[in-house]
Amino acid sequence: MMKNILITLVCLVSLISYGQVKDVKKANKEFEKFAFIDAQQIYLKVVEKGYKNVEILSKLGDTYYFNDELTESYKWYKELFDLNSESLAPEYYFRYAQSLKAVKRYAEADELMAKFNSYKGFDSRSKSYSEQPDYLQIIDFQSGRFEVENTVAINSSTADFGPSYYGGANQVVYATARDTNSFVKRTHSWNDQAFLQLYVADADETGKLSNEKRLSKVLNTRYHESTPTFTSDGNTVYFTRNNYNAGVYRQDIDGINKLKIYKSTKKGKSWTAPVELPFNNDEYSVAHPALSPDGKYLYFASDMPGSIGYDSNDEFTKSDLWVAAINEDGSFGEIRNLTEINTEGRESFPFVSKKGILYFASTGHQGLGGLDIFASSINPDGTLSLPINIGKPANTEDDDFAFIINDDTNMGYFSSNRPGGQGDDDIYRFVQLEDLKDSCEIILTGTVTDEKTGLPMDKATVMVMDANNNKVDQLITKANGKYVFKLECGKQYFVRTEKEDYSSDEDLFTTPTQSDFLDVPLAMVNEKIPVVDCDDIAPLLNIKDIYFDFDRFNIRPDAALELSKILAFMELYPQTSVEIRSHTDSRAPDAYNDVLSEKRAQSTRKWLIEKGINASRLTAKGYGERQLVNNCSNGVDCTPEEHQLNRRSEFIVTGLGQYSDCD
Numbered sequence: 001m002m003k004n005i006l007i008t009l010v011c012l013v014s015l016i017s018y019g020q021v022k023d024v025k026k027a028n029k030e031f032e033k034f035a036f037i038d039a040q041q042i043y044l045k046v047v048e049k050g051y052k053n054v055e056i057l058s059k060l061g062d063t064y065y066f067n068d069e070l071t072e073s074y075k076w077y078k079e080l081f082d083l084n085s086e087s088l089a090p091e092y093y094f095r096y097a098q099s100l101k102a103v104k105r106y107a108e109a110d111e112l113m114a115k116f117n118s119y120k121g122f123d124s125r126s127k128s129y130s131e132q133p134d135y136l137q138i139i140d141f142q143s144g145r146f147e148v149e150n151t152v153a154i155n156s157s158t159a160d161f162g163p164s165y166y167g168g169a170n171q172v173v174y175a176t177a178r179d180t181n182s183f184v185k186r187t188h189s190w191n192d193q194a195f196l197q198l199y200v201a202d203a204d205e206t207g208k209l210s211n212e213k214r215l216s217k218v219l220n221t222r223y224h225e226s227t228p229t230f231t232s233d234g235n236t237v238y239f240t241r242n243n244y245n246a247g248v249y250r251q252d253i254d255g256i257n258k259l260k261i262y263k264s265t266k267k268g269k270s271w272t273a274p275v276e277l278p279f280n281n282d283e284y285s286v287a288h289p290a291l292s293p294d295g296k297y298l299y300f301a302s303d304m305p306g307s308i309g310y311d312s313n314d315e316f317t318k319s320d321l322w323v324a325a326i327n328e329d330g331s332f333g334e335i336r337n338l339t340e341i342n343t344e345g346r347e348s349f350p351f352v353s354k355k356g357i358l359y360f361a362s363t364g365h366q367g368l369g370g371l372d373i374f375a376s377s378i379n380p381d382g383t384l385s386l387p388i389n390i391g392k393p394a395n396t397e398d399d400d401f402a403f404i405i406n407d408d409t410n411m412g413y414f415s416s417n418r419p420g421g422q423g424d425d426d427i428y429r430f431v432q433l434e435d436l437k438d439s440c441e442i443i444l445t446g447t448v449t450d451e452k453t454g455l456p457m458d459k460a461t462v463m464v465m466d467a468n469n470n471k472v473d474q475l476i477t478k479a480n481g482k483y484v485f486k487l488e489c490g491k492q493y494f495v496r497t498e499k500e501d502y503s504s505d506e507d508l509f510t511t512p513t514q515s516d517f518l519d520v521p522l523a524m525v526n527e528k529i530p531v532v533d534c535d536d537i538a539p540l541l542n543i544k545d546i547y548f549d550f551d552r553f554n555i556r557p558d559a560a561l562e563l564s565k566i567l568a569f570m571e572l573y574p575q576t577s578v579e580i581r582s583h584t585d586s587r588a589p590d591a592y593n594d595v596l597s598e599k600r601a602q603s604t605r606k607w608l609i610e611k612g613i614n615a616s617r618l619t620a621k622g623y624g625e626r627q628l629v630n631n632c633s634n635g636v637d638c639t640p641e642e643h644q645l646n647r648r649s650e651f652i653v654t655g656l657g658q659y660s661d662c663d
Contacts, residue, residue, distance in 0.1 A: 024056060034256065036063040054084055058092065065095050068399045068417055070102030070370055090119035094345075101369030102397045106136060124308065124343040125364045132517055134445040135366035135389075137484040141443065142391030145434040150426055151413070154201050154212045157423035158194065161415035162227040162288075162349070162402045166200060167234040169406045172413065173200045173215055174427060175226035196224045198239065207411040207429045218271045219264060223249075223257075227288040227349065227402070231295050235266040238277075238289040238298065245276060252283045259285040261300060279304075279324065279335055287319070290350040297382075298332070299323045299350040299358065308342040309364075318346040321360055323382070340384040341365075341376050354407040357436075358384060361401035365389065369397035373414060375436055377515075386515050388436060399425070405432065440489040442511040444518050448481045448497045451505075451523035456481025460499040460524070465564075467492040467557040489513050494561045497522045503541070504568040508561045531576065534662035537651040541565050546604060546649035555607050559649075563604065566651055567611050577655040579662070580604045580620040583627055585646040586634050590624060597622030604649050619654065 027042035040063035043056055061076035077096040080088070097112035110133075117126040132138060154160065158177035166173045175196040197220045201212040214220060223242035230237050243250045243258050251257050258281075262274035280286050284304045291298055301319040303310055309318030320342040325333035341347065345364025348371075352358050356378045361371040365387055372395045374387040394400060398418040405412035410432040417425045448460045462483040463474040472493065473485050487493060490513045496506035502524040509520065537543060543566070546559045555563065570576060582601035584593040601620035609615050625633070628646050632638035652662050 024051075028055075028059070031059050031063070034066075036067055039063055052079070052083065054080065054087065057083060058088070061095070061099075065099065068370060070099045070398070074099035074103050090116055093119065094125060098363065098369060101367075104397055125345050128343065128364065128366050131519060132366050132445065133447070133519070134482050134484050136368075137482070138366075138443050138445070138517070139368065139389045139391050139395070141484075141486060142389060142437060143393075145391060145432060145437075146394050147431045147433060148393050149429050150421055151209045151429045152422065154199075154209045155422035155426040159196065159424040160422075160427050161425040163404055163413040163415070163427055164228045164230060165404065165406070166228075166230050169409065169411075170203055171200055172203050172209055173198055173228050173230070175199070175224075176212075177424070195222065196226045198225045198228060207409075207413070207431075209427070209429070216271050219274065224259070229289045229291045229298075231291060232293070236263065237266075237271070238263050238291065239274075240287040240289070241274070243280075243282060245274060250282050258282065259287040261286050261289050278332060285319070288349050290352055292352045293354050296326055297323055297352075298326055299338075299352060301348040301350065306337060308337070308339065309344050309346060318344065318363075319348050321347045321350055336382075338384060341374075341387050346371070349402045351402075351404045352378070353405050359390075359403040359405070360387075361399075361403070362387070368392070368395050370399040370417075371401045373400050373403045386517070388515065390436070394430065437486075440513070440515050442487040442489055442516055442518060444483075444485045444487050444493075444495065444511075444520060446483055446495070446520040446522055448477050448483065448505075448522045448524065451525045457499065457502075457524065460497050460502075462495065462497045462522070464493055464495050465560075469557075469560045487511055489515070492557055494557075494564075495520055495522070496564060497524060498568065499524060501572075502526050503572070504565065506561060506564060508558060531573070531653050533653055533655060535653045537566065537569060537578070537653065541569055543651070555603060560607070563607055563611075567608060567613065570608070570613050570617065576653060577617045577619070579652045579654040580618065581650040581652060582620070582622045583646055583648050583650070584622075584625050585643040586625045586628065586632055586636070587643060593624040594622055597624045600649065 023042050023046050027039045027046070030039035030042065040060065043060040043063065046056060047060065057076055057080040061073045061080060064073035064076065073095070077092070077099050080092070081096060093112050093116040097109040097116065100109035100112065113129045117130055120126050156176060156178040160174060160176045163172045163174040176199050177194045177196050198215040199212050200215045201209040203209055219225060219239065221241065221244060223244045226240045228237050228239035238261055240259055241262050243260050245262065249257065260280040261277045263277060264271045264274040277286070281304065284302060286300060286302045286304070288301045289298055290300070300322055302322055303319045307320035309320050321338045322335050323338060324335040327333060341360070343362065343364025345362060347360055347362045347364060349361040350358060358376045358378055360374055362374055363371055365372070365374055367389055373390050375390050376387045377385040379385065389395060394403070394414060396416065396418045398416060400414060400416045403412065403414040411430065412432070413427055413429055415425050415427055444464070448457045448462060449455060450457055456479065458477055458479045458481060460477045460481065461474065462477060464472040464485050464487065466472050472487070475483055477483055489511055492510045494506055494508040496504055498504045505522045505524050507520050507522070509518065511518065531540065543562050546562055570578065580601045582597040582604065584597045588596070601622045605618045605620040608618060625646065630642060630645060632642050632646060654662055
């Protein structure tokens with residue numbers, strides 16, 4: 001009897017296992033067709049029965065990730081990493097990090113990005129993370145510039161997104177998945193929603209939308225239409241549609257229907273039959289067009305070969321932004337990849353404002369989670385500046401994209417799937433209260449660490465000084481040791497950190513002439529420097545010689561940086577006295593050089609006294625040209641650089657509490 005029961009149980013287990021394997025195979029087939037909802041339901045059914053492995057958990061997480069449901073993808077990626085993170089492709093570290101951001105677990109997301117960086121340091125997303133470790137503080141700089149409101153009147157329980165101005169700012173055309181056909185409901189297997197259609201709504205003077213209706217029976221078909229862009233006169237439209245035109249539905253070699261951009265012109269009140277653009281292709285997607293305000297350039301997204309986000313081995317290759325010039329006859333010039341802003345992530349949904357700013361959405365640049373909206377200035381030669389995250393509340397932990405703005409009114413719209421909306425993606429109205437902060441600004445970031453342990457230091461004072469040694473800004477670090485300052489372009493600064501019982505650290509730099517991010521790490525040593533009488537401080541503190549311009553005794557900015565080290569040393573060792581020794585080159589009479597070197601020594605002494613060092617601790621002496629460091633003596637032909645080596649100041653410890661003769 002027992003034997004029969006055991007045989008029955010074995011058979012039952014075998015049947016269950018066979019059934020689960022069969023279900024997984026079916027789910028995988030749906031997944032490969034991008035039928036994510038169908039695949040998701042089968043995977044969930046299998047998981048509920050207790051059957052989990054790396055393949056199931058990774059693909060189940062993907063079905064949510066690629067439908068922009070990152071709070072759900074987080075749940076399954078967490079189980080995936082708990083099960084086995086060693087054998088996973090690096091891309092899963094990025095996807096899990098993005099999902100962690102969606103639930104505001106930024107510290108864990110940063111840890112995942114650090115591991116992603118160790119696997120794919122060459123990846124631009126990895127470089128962006130390593131170059132901007134303080135990205136949350138950088139985003140905070142731009143935050144608070146928008147008042148945001150859900151355009152409740154036109155949003156539905158399904159997807160509504162991709163607004164575009166039509167006929168000025170009085171109307172807006174957008175895409176919606178609302179199903180108004182009561183006879184036949186057609187849904188897309190990617191997300192189980194109705195196919196997108198183009199709708200038009202009226203906009204009042206405050207930007208509120210109402211009176212929505214279908215745009216055109218000619219432009220709308222049984223498949224997806226979305227993201228239109230219109231010429232300023234409203235008579236030409238470029239828009240996105242599935243690869244379907246004139247009743248013909250085309251697929252790529254793997255049976256996938258891609259996206260294409262189509263063009264139509266208005267004749268009277270009707271639109272002409274759309275024609276596809278010449279750079280479309282059945283094997284990749286071309287989508288989300290955006291015209292420049294003058295109508296001379298068309299920006300768009302594509303995952304075509306040559307895209308930074310293109311990967312022939314990845315079925316989920318990501319799109320880049322591209323641009324094509326539009327000739328006077330309506331033909332197109334060569335297309336160009338916007339390499340300045342594209343990443344291995346997804347760049348999409350471009351829009352160009354009248355002020356010449358390209359707004360776009362990206363998962364590759366540092367953001368809050370999902371798609372974030374970025375802004376990049378278009379230079380006169382068509383190149384683009386460093387992208388800037390436009391901040392909260394336009395950006396959130398969820399997907400935020402398809403941003404448009406009327407620069408005349410500072411009002412506009414964007415799309416988001418953030419919580420609190422009417423359904424899926426919603427369109428939000430905004431008022432911009434302030435432009436992007438400073439058309440040219442430098443974000444200086446860094447981390448203060450203990451040089452020996454490498455650990456971040458809290459309660460360290462970090463200050464930024466200008467070329468005249470005036471304090472620009474200052475802060476006290478927290479436990480993470482991080483600092484961030486906003487500086488002006490094209491200027492010289494030095495940043496310095498101090499803490500009691502630690503040696504200071506500083507760096508001198510000149511900021512670029514265009515907006516950029518600079519990362520300057522600082523490290524301090526927690527130890528007393530052993531000094532004895534007659535020691536030269538310079539090699540002990542890694543101090544460069546204090547140089548002077550020819551025939552001058554003023555303190556140069558680079559000299560002020562080095563003198564700051566002397567200042568910190570004397571503050572740390574209050575019992576120490578120092579003799580300042582100044583030297584000249586040989587390009588003047590000996591007597592004159594004696595006077596000049598004395599003035600330089602006294603000028604250096606005065607600078608330190610003005611910074612708070614007691615005058616009794618400082619002596620100064622000019623040596624003229626009597627102690628040259630090279631052979632550039634009277635009558636010897638030397639370069640200006642060789643002569644400058646002789647124009648220097650040195651610092652000698654002359655007494656630890658009392659004067660000592662160090663001649």
